[in-house]
Amino acid sequence: MNFEPRPQANTIMQPLTIYNSLSRQKELFKPIKSPFVGLYVCGPTVYSDVHLGNCRTFISFDLLFRYLQHIGYKVRYVRNITDAGHLEGDTDDGEDKISKKAKLEQLEPMEVVQKYTVDFHEVMRTFNVLPPSIEPAATAHIIEQIEMIRQIMTKGYAYEVNGTVYFDVEKYNQQQNYGILSGRKLEDLLENTRELGGQDEKKGRLDFALWIRAEGKHLMQWPSPWGMGFPGWHLECSAMSNKYLGEKFDIHGGGIDLIPTHHTNEIAQNVACCDENPANYWIHTNMLTVNGQKMSKSLGNSFLPHELFKGTHPLLNKGYSPMTVRFFMLQAHYRSTLDFSNQALEAAEKGLRRLMAAAALLDRIQPGNNSNYDIPALEERCYAAMNDDFNSPVAIAELFDAARVINSINDGKESITAADLERLKKIYKLFLFDIFGLQEEQQTEEGLDESIRILIDLRKEARERKDFATADMIRNRLLEAGFLLHDGKEGTNWSRA
């Protein structure tokens, strides 16, 4: 990461604004205790492979994490691992997802957790997502969660029935606004929720479980003041953000689908326990669609990261590299829906190649006596885009513009002074590599073959016009790089030397 002092252009740039889901508008970003920033993002449930929608969320917050650090903030980024108590369908009567998977696969629950945590980290590394500062697991914070439930009960917002503790939503809403984040009224929520039946223990139909009584066979259970059980999913984020970032911190993030239930309940729990909405800014990333349809397992149009990389899903024409996918995601603003299609992915692949090629050219182009290009203005526009709610697509468009200029300098059509070239190199690489987190990828065999074939054609043309010096140079340079050319009747082939 680049921790250098901010470039001069930043002193005249507009300040950072963030779209806050709480106020439903862009707001000036003011940390509670600058230069420190507390950031909490809801992490994955490690009972199966991480899906692409989640990857988009974590790539978006990686951009935010990298950028905040670049402009000088010291960020403590907490992203949890949900390894306990996440129920099917987010209701209270389902089966624990992790236990269910464990029974299916004849594994110990923590074996499932370990396997998918390792896989998740691997996928994040492939996408060049920086690890968070702290990655707490729910199962390691049972004591904190029990303590939080006790406090909520003491304040009178929770009640116990037969070993299960429920949050009393209607009572909470008498003093507070339960729908503050979703913008929905309690009456409307009640109307849209099924009525309680005779089997139900809870008092109100919107009440949700903070602690759940474990039935005898339940694989993951812990002792508590209310008997053996396990914590509710919403509670872990409240307890762990509180532990590592305090009662009030700067940014809380997650996918947009978390607004109506998970984040709404998180806020209710923290307010009930500590009289504080835990975060000043709530940031939400939008959904993925495939050919215009919502990505979902039931529609058969949801693919896993490895299916996307290898191109093994029926909807994909071919595989796309992790950097292509990362770049594709950053080319859309995090608050817009992002549509996957072969066409769009292929365009991203070409676009990324163009930006990477320009980065390589930067080290080779020669400065001239005058500049036809205003580098400080480019720099300012890149920062202005990022300061406008992390508008990566606009900043990427600026890099495309710069790439065009780099190419025409290389072609001798435009020129740049040595000082401007240095500044251009710095800003271009800073955004491409450090802020957008893109990396050079190992060329695939297919891509390599394509590149060598181009050189073989050029050599053939040189020989045809009797330019044997160029033809020999191409062959010798390829040999130096480890590739041997074989001339035969059928034309020229190559092998590794």
Ligand SMILES: [Zn+2]
């Ligand atoms: Zn959460």
